[in-house]
Amino acid sequence: MSKNHGLAHRLYTGEISYDFIKNAKRWYIVSAVIVAICVLGVAVRGLNLSIDFTGGSEFVVPTQVTATTADDYRETVQGMGLPDLGEIKTNTVGDSQVRIQVRALTAEEINHVTEALAAKAGVPSQQVTNNLIGASWGQQITQKGLIALVVFLVLVSLMIWVYFRNWKMSAAAIIALLHDLVLTVGVYALLQFAFTPATLIGMLTILGYSLYDTVVVFDKVRENTRDITKQKRTFAAASNLAINQVLMRSINTTIIGVLPVAALLMAGVFVLGTGPLKDLGLALFVGMIAGAYSSLFLAAPIYVQMREREPELVAHRRRIERSSTTAAPEDATSTTGEHEASAPLLAAAHTVVDPATFGSVDGSTLPRHQPQRSTRADRKKDGR
CATH class of the missing domain: 3.30.70.3400 (Alpha-Beta Plaits)
Structure with a gap:
């Protein structure tokens, strides 16, 4: 019956899933390499600042x-x-x-x-x-942009902490947002697109989009891990199920959002050649993809690994591991007992029976009744 359901339903029910938590180190390495390339691009090539910043x-x-x-x-x-x-x-x-x-x-x-x-x-x-x-005007834009960025990150941290009542979610979300910022700035340095005030606006916009995707993932994780110590699965297993349950939603939302942005970027690059569409389009295009990636592969695994170190969850995980190891020998013993109990039946099934003791009635074999004949000596012995 499950084959008739779509991929989204099978992911939601846990019939198929990708282990984001188990493979987290692999994606950490991938992200670290990408961030290193972006930082190197900024250090070597630098940003192509527009005259709004340089004068x-x-x-x-x-x-x-x-x-x-x-x-x-x-x-x-x-x-x-x-x-x-x-x-x-x-x-x-x-x-x-x-x-x-x-x-x-x-x-x-x-x-x-x-x-x-x-x-x-x-x-x-x-x-x-x-x-x-003058370059001083560009410096004012840069200063105000940095102030806006810091205020945004602080407010985001407070909002997530108040909403989820967990500072570890705030820390994981901020790490994911910084990853998206570095990645977007690095792409501008590598491609040498002009970094303009429109680019700065686009970067602030993608932070909001990335935050929305992260909050969706965290909300599902919180729902699945409520009263986790009373469940028969670990915190990591429940969180991984939550990530898979929102996976298709994140992918679909990203595709729907990226398509019009890609159209704006193509128009700015190939039709207009310059202008705010080109500057804004690249920031939105790169940032939206990076935001969806970081929400699934960075923010959620980082949060889960931080929570898994808590003593309560460590004890819960060990309790589940002990129960799973003790259940295995019991299953093996019960299986052995069943085989031992069924051995006499199997032996009886393979016993060779004398065909002379059986007759045939309508093709079926039935035991034939053979009355014993009593002799004269036997009758005298019995007083008959």
Whole structure:
């Protein structure tokens, strides 16, 4: 009957399962290698910070916006041959302006770029405005972003601790969130995507998504392990069942969330080429996948291993192990007794019977009654 049920039902009932707790060390090693690669990428290649963080020059050109306006003006600036321009960000403002952002330029370079953009738009150079974005503004963004991150982590810790009344869940959740942050930042360093304020917003967003997935897993673990000392299974076994029960939900939720994000990322990379969709899309895409992974393979196993060291649960686990070891010899003894009891029956079944003592009635064998004949001496002896 179970074959007719789907995978989700079989996982929920425990008919099939993956042992997340037993294989936790394997996934710890995988995560450690990934984190090491990301940290190395940040240390060696560094982040490609946008001019919002490093400072730069910004030009606004009045022009009629079309589908190719941003690409046309980007090519115009690239064709000027200015050294070390790096990434040129262009985006349209409404339907009558285009904004171009490059590194900090000298006064002479600003004049050349202004004249080239004015010629491209067919307007006087006085109508092309330019602004200098200082690095101090980027420092303020970075500082406020770090403050927001710290406040978020503190509030998350308190919320989980109050909701689940267990500080170990808070610790496991924070470790998973930090893993997601390092992984996302490392991908930006390895791919050299521009790290912009939109990226910072995306990273804060994925932390909320990762936290939601972790809370779902923890809630099921709490449900399965309630009054665990009264159950006939260990804390690890009950927790592993809980993870498998929410596995399909996590996978489906991640796929549904990642698909539109992937569309935004593809549009930003291949259609627009630059802009907030590209910066935000990569952070959301990487972070959502990392969040689902860390909730199942890091947060839950870390929490379970921390709880398994508690004296009460250690005693409960040993009690179950003793009961399982004592039950095995008893089963073997009872099985042996059954074989011994059935031995006479088996021997009787294999006893060779004289066919002469049996007759046949309608094809079946029945014992034939043979009355004994009494002799004359026997009758005298009996007084008959």
